[in-house]
Amino acid sequence: MTTTSNKAVFFDRDGTLNVDIDYLHRPEDFIWIEGAKEAIKYVNDKGYLAILVTNQSGVARGYYPEDDVINVYNWMNEELSKIGAHLDALFYCPHHPTGKVLQYAKECTCRKPAAGMVDEACAKFHIDRSKSFLIGDGDRDMECARRAGITGIHYQTGNLLECIKDFC
Template sequence: MGKVGAQRSDEVNKAVFFDRDGTLNVDIDYLHRPEDFIWIEGAKEAIKYVNDKGYLAILVTNQSGVARGYYPEEDIKEVYDWMNKELAKIGAHLDALFYCPHHPTGKIPAYTKICSCRKPDTGMVDEACLRFNIDRSKSYLVGDSGRDLECAQKAGVQGIKYVSGSLLSCIKDFI
């Protein structure tokens, strides 16, 4: 599992975990370049909203394109850094990135495996909760797929399903 972001916290925190593809950006197959990134309506504002409400905003994303040999891990980090530069323009930020580069049928041997970090498994959420001392009972996972909601349920956080329209409006119904 890859991770990028702030250091471990001793204070108790609450978090909103965001899926990336199909939730924060228009889902194109194997997005790995900032120039191909198109924000979902209200996504930047949704992140700012949770920042302003005192939640950590944490990205948790399956990135099997690494295991499949389509792009290196560095591309995931580059997109994350670009996202934070764009978010900074409206006073928002993502606190951390956790990603799963694995897939059971990948082409790159180091990443071809069954792991506990690939959603719907909870490894990314578990690691973030440990690292940032997150109270799961006060936290959410926002995603567009059944595997995101299954991950939320298994991890003991409330799942929020994004379907279409403004992500900010969707989140305001819960938070």
């Protein structure tokens, strides 16, 4: 039995797809990074899965519920659909070791720089790590990519589409 092998671009959210504001959890506060929507469409058109992987410690800290994370993701996809783009999946970590909400106050294997979110996505979608990338703005994103065995793209500033075109 042969398993189809997919390729993926894993996107960090805050600081990569949107302007990083502390504990973003409302669509009305979301500001797209220049070229972010177009970068997602570009990877869609190139046959990559576009997967969001994001630490959301605001859940563990009691700042907002998990539903807010999902609502922002759904809103992002509504906005992306206007240009014929989409995110294929959301993987997020609601945990933090010093969180105030007990069920989320723990060490875990999904919080970046750990590779748990990428590993889970790779298993679920049969992703070929050698053909995949993780793009993020932080050192923890690059460490996550390294631990997951995929190429990390360190986004710093400028147009995200132009940054990603160099890799896929």
